[in-house]
Amino acid sequence: MPFDRFDDIVIHHKAEGPEAAPTLVLINSLGTDYRIWDDVVPKLAGRYRVIRYDKRGHGLSEVPPAPYRMEDHSADLLALLDHYGVAQALVVGLSIGGQIALGLAAIDQNRLAGLVLMDTAHKIGDAASWNGRIDAIGKDGIAAIADQILTRWFTPAFRSGGNPAFVGYSNMLVNSPVAGYLGSCAALRDTDHTETVRNLEVPTLCIVGDQDGSTPPDLVKACADLIVGARFEIVEGAGHLPCIERPETTARLLGDFADAIFGQDAPR
Incomplete structure (x- = not known):
């Protein structure tokens, strides 16, 4: 159960799979920790080095006071790559994880071998909706909504x-640290990666559950349409977290995309 301090924050992280293999980094969604990938990782770690972590304010990572900036989250991701000595990775970002990954692209696209934007978009929600959520949780806690x-x-x-x-x-969800949840809501409220996605020059796959109520398929498709050469895939029978409801399909899509990027042809 590794813990390390990256600049001002202690991050909980884990690496599985061969150290010499190409690297995949999995970033979890708002109000979850890295265990949401538990059923996906075993299907990938036989041929890839799979790194996952609890973003700041979530899971077992440290919880700084709210609010956060998306730049804070993306700097943590960059520090994680540096910690593991990873020059380039295929980064898989789910929901806010996708915006964290796009933040890394805005810093240095050369650190990305490829990008998977899962159930996310260049802009999620608006200030009014995020402020409403922040106010409701600040008053009555996460359980209230x-x-x-x-x-x-x-x-x-x-x-x-x-x-x-x-x-x-x-x-x-309910037991997530309130400060971490609210801090990340503020980061989502204040982030618009429209220009980042328009300027992406790395292989990109956009995935969405067909019944996603947070970032619906039309929104994810609109994001994919802004990215030159992006692929778009819908996972049937899944909501916002296909890695939980459809881990086999999710792992297959990630594995096939990684194989194409890294030229892998290893047994499954």
Whole structure:
């Protein structure tokens, strides 16, 4: 369970797979930690070095006072790559993770071998919606709006009290550090990566669950349309977190894209 201080923040991180293999970095969404990738990583780590981490204010990483800037998150990602000695990685960003990855692209595209933008976009929501969420949580806590969030995250088939996984991921959301959640809401509110995506010059794959209520397919497709040469894929039977609801499909899409970028032809 590695912990390291990157500049002003202690980050919880983990690397799996062969050290000499090409690197994939997986970045989790708002209100989750790196365990959301648990069912995906074993399908990739046999032929890739897979690094994941809890972004600042989430999981077991340190929780600075809110608000945060997206530049703070992206600087943490860059420090993580430097810590592992990774010159280039295929970075997979889910939701806010995609905006963190785009922040790295704005700093230095040369650190990206490729980019996967999963259930995310160049601009998510508007100031009014984020301020409303910040005010509601600041007053009554994450639990007060958890049902609204979970409805956007998961399909009706998954969203059942009889599904132990749904109960567990609901707990992950509700138990997220409030300062970390609010800090990242502010970062999302203040971020517009429209020009970043228009200037991307790395292989890019955009993925979205067909029932995503947070960043719907039309929004993700609009983002993909701004990126020269980007691929767009819809995951059937998934909401905002395909890595949880459809890990096999998610791992296949990531693996095939990574294989094409890195020229891998290893057994699955």
